[in-house]
């Protein structure tokens with residue numbers, strides 16, 4: 001893949017943000033395969049070529065934005081983020097999803113990368129609210145959204161059906177007014 005052909009959406013100190021493209025399939029699917037233990041039971045990322053193709057197809061649309069958080073040095077995929085159910089009108093809101101590559105987890109790349117996602121959401125996308133719903137037992141994700149400055153708004157019993165079961169979630173949100181701007 002020619003890195004120069006990829007549109008970089010946001011750049012941080014160690015990571016950059018871009019949409020996935022079809023040529024990412026081998027690296028993306030290898031990352032998902034190698035990260036199963038980290039992702040289970042919290043997220044179910046695209047796990048085959050067809051599912052990845054659908055992710056790419058919808059990753060830069062009105063309703064959904066999908067991002068790869070890549071290492072600036074090597075271009076490797078450190079993590080993935082999505083902004084889904086983007087609603088404008090009176091709402092200008094979206095739901096944040098994310099997962100790390102096990103190979104790069106725990107080094108602060110997701111924290112920086114999700115900061116870039118917020119910068120993109122409140123900047124070019126013009127959104128007002130980014131909501132993250134996290135299961136109470138998912139301590140690493142709760143620590144991450146807390147450290148990014150999300151505010152806990154509430155608790156939603158049986159909120160999302162994940163792995164075939166309705167799961168309780170904590171509702172965390174960041175507003176454009178409280179977003180500190182990226183670093």
Ligand SMILES: CC(C)(COP(=O)(O)OP(=O)(O)OC[C@H]1O[C@@H](n2cnc3c(N)ncnc32)[C@H](O)[C@@H]1OP(=O)(O)O)[C@@H](O)C(=O)NCCC(=O)NCCS
Nearest residue numbers: 038039042098099100105106107108109110111134140141
């Ligand atoms: C939640 C998840 C994305 C966190 O990924 P991560 O790679 O650990 O995230 P980060 O490294 O950016 O998190 C910050 C951690 O890195 C550390 N860190 C921050 N900057 C750092 C740096 N420059 N160098 C080294 N470590 C650093 C922080 O101290 C923090 O560690 P702590 O958790 O012990 O406090 C990952 O565990 C995951 O994929 N979980 C499964 C998917 C999931 O649950 N998704 C959310 C569903 S709602």
